[in-house]
Amino acid sequence: MYEYKGVSLSIVEGDITKIGIEAIVNAANNTLLGGDGVDGAIHKAGGPTILEQCKKIGGCPTGEARITTSGNMPSKYVIHTVGPIYKDGSRGEDRLLYNAYYNSLKLAKEYNINAIAFPSISTGVYGYPKDEASKIAINAVTDFINKEGGIEEVQFVSFSKNDYLLYKKLLDKRFNNN
Ligand code: AR6
Numbered sequence: 001m002y003e004y005k006g007v008s009l010s011i012v013e014g015d016i017t018k019i020g021i022e023a024i025v026n027a028a029n030n031t032l033l034g035g036d037g038v039d040g041a042i043h044k045a046g047g048p049t050i051l052e053q054c055k056k057i058g059g060c061p062t063g064e065a066r067i068t069t070s071g072n073m074p075s076k077y078v079i080h081t082v083g084p085i086y087k088d089g090s091r092g093e094d095r096l097l098y099n100a101y102y103n104s105l106k107l108a109k110e111y112n113i114n115a116i117a118f119p120s121i122s123t124g125v126y127g128y129p130k131d132e133a134s135k136i137a138i139n140a141v142t143d144f145i146n147k148e149g150g151i152e153e154v155q156f157v158s159f160s161k162n163d164y165l166l167y168k169k170l171l172d173k174r175f176n177n178n
Pocket of ligand 1 (some may be wrong): 014015016017027028029034035036037038039040041083119120121122123124125126127128157158159160163
């Protein structure tokens with residue numbers, strides 16, 4: 001567990017659909033109509049009410065975020081965001097990934113959500129290099145805390161031991177933990 005300006009930051013290894021927290025973030029696509037990876041897992045665990053709400057929303061541009069309820073999952077809300085498809089790093093991928101995190105937090109704040117869990121957006125099907133993506137995730141979250149505030153807890157959910165260790169290395173370095 002880490003603390004940054006009074007906000008609790010932690011790394012959790014496991015399946016985000018099982019986390020009982022106010023909001024979980026989905027790494028969705030522009031249609032918001034579901035897919036593989038964490039998106040598929042969220043729609044499967046949450047049930048059809050999420051898809052019904054997503055259909056009404058009608059899509060989401062890359063880097064932006066939209067919100068639905070969580071259906072049958074223990075969380076209350078799902079914040080659907082769309083990360084970039086990684087090509088070669090020269091097409092503004094870093095800014096779009098940053099925006100996906102930042103805009104998810106902005107939406108959370110609008111809904112008075114205090115605690116949120118993020119998967120590692122864009123690092124699966126969309127192919128973003130994990131090391132770079134984790135740094136961007138941490139930068140976006142700490143920038144948001146600096147500039148906007150209003151959040152109390154952020155969890156970085158890692159789906160593998162390697163991802164967990166990567167976040168741990170970066171957060172230890174940043175916050176000087178041993
Ligand atoms: N809990 C937590 N993390 C998970 C889970 C889970 N249940 N399942 C996978 N991950 P991805 P993307 C991790 O592919 O790269 C979909 O088809 C996974 O190990 O889910 O943003 C959408 O519809 C990886 O580190 O999302 C889009 O079309 C991370 O979540 C596209 O994939 C993100 O992998 C989005 O691709």
